[in-house]
Amino acid sequence: MQNLRADVKELMQLLQQTELFAETDLEALETLAAAAELRACARGEILFNAGDRATGLYVVAEGRVLVSRVGRDGREQILHDFGPGELVGEVAMFSGGDFPAGAQAAEAARVLFLSRDTFVRLAHDQPDLLLGLIAVLSRRLRHFVHLVDDLSLKEVDARLARILLEMAAGEITFELPMSKAQLAARIGTIPETLSRCLKRLQNNGVIQVQGPKLELLKVRVLQQLAGE
Amino acid sequence: MQNLRADVKELMQLLQQTELFAETDLEALETLAAAAELRACARGEILFNAGDRATGLYVVAEGRVLVSRVGRDGREQILHDFGPGELVGEVAMFSGGDFPAGAQAAEAARVLFLSRDTFVRLAHDQPDLLLGLIAVLSRRLRHFVHLVDDLSLKEVDARLARILLEMAAGEITFELPMSKAQLAARIGTIPETLSRCLKRLQNNGVIQVQGPKLELLKVRVLQQLAGE
């Protein structure tokens, strides 16, 4: 991970586009920007591992960062897939102090690092920031409820259907925003199983797969599979 | 669910023993207590269902409240098991406005209901409350990370071993604090499978089961099973 030079103006702009700091006033933003470090990481590079001591949090400026847990057998479960503007590693700051999961760049990325101190000092006289953080955490919890629901109560087909609909975002053709191996890890399975599920859906005429290109032929069927 | 009369003094005491309001000053606590409603619920009674509009949050005063999701096939996954002093339904207040999961009393319980308005008004001039809430949400997230890890990356034996060690809390003999069906729902399986796992552990001399009474004979083996 490489530290980059960046002027405060640019950092302020980046911060303004984040979920947490969008409403923060300019003065505070400047303090924040002055204390932030901009870092570049290569595809696959690790930001932190589960169990690492957390000295601060990250904000994704560009690229995508995956947060995941890895089992003893090497299998990986992706917990979050964060894009520009999203916070990474905020939980560790307010409970425990170590990261409960690991994070790595899914593609070349730039991230802002904010030290714990910087953040705490700022939050002290910006109660709005706390409200924003509460909103972020609540959204994360909601996401986890659905993830647990999926993993515990649904089969792979249902999870796949749901994520396809989500990634399609209303379109009927789209390109997978990640490798199939990563997609498998997101829905809590392995590439082989994913491959077979996609095949089955294709054989049933529900979707059309062409490398990373997907076409949703029967959206209704997918919705039903996903559990409404 | 039945509304109970309770005097403000008593409610204040209850609130002081909660994870969120332990540090709140007496004046604010009094306001809170005056606005809170104390409710009694019978065992099995439902506080709210997934998807219900949330008009406030609950604090467990007595008894246990389970938060869970139920699949289309009727299988249940317990997400949280809350005891006295813990918050229930806080997520809904800060994102979305509806409960992402359902809650029911695991045994006869008394809960305090706080309306959204009451809470928001109080939080407005008690920034400490926000910090406390952030701590609570962070802990919940940490819990979910482990739950997802368990469900996705470990088998039932490992989850069972972990929860047994947790419930034993250092003792070697203890009594299950819930029915075996509920235990099964907590570790993401069904009573039949739980029954077989317990049997297997017993046959291997790792534990001794006598109805709801458990004896841990080989703690080391359990720890190893649980994944260190």
Added chain:
DNA sequence: GCCGCACCTTGACATGAGTCAAGCCATGAC
């Protein structure tokens, strides 16, 4: 005491999903 019910256990079975090993296809290096 006996009935009925809730809770739990057991067995036989079905199946979803992981493992292992092989092979395919495209891409980039040389």
Added chain:
DNA sequence: GTCATGGCTTGACTCATGTCAAGGTGCGGC
């Protein structure tokens, strides 16, 4: 060109876990 590589697919197999059905056990009501 051909060779190696990474990413994906496929098949055969195994195994954990869920389903279904039956039966036990204990407890409270009457």
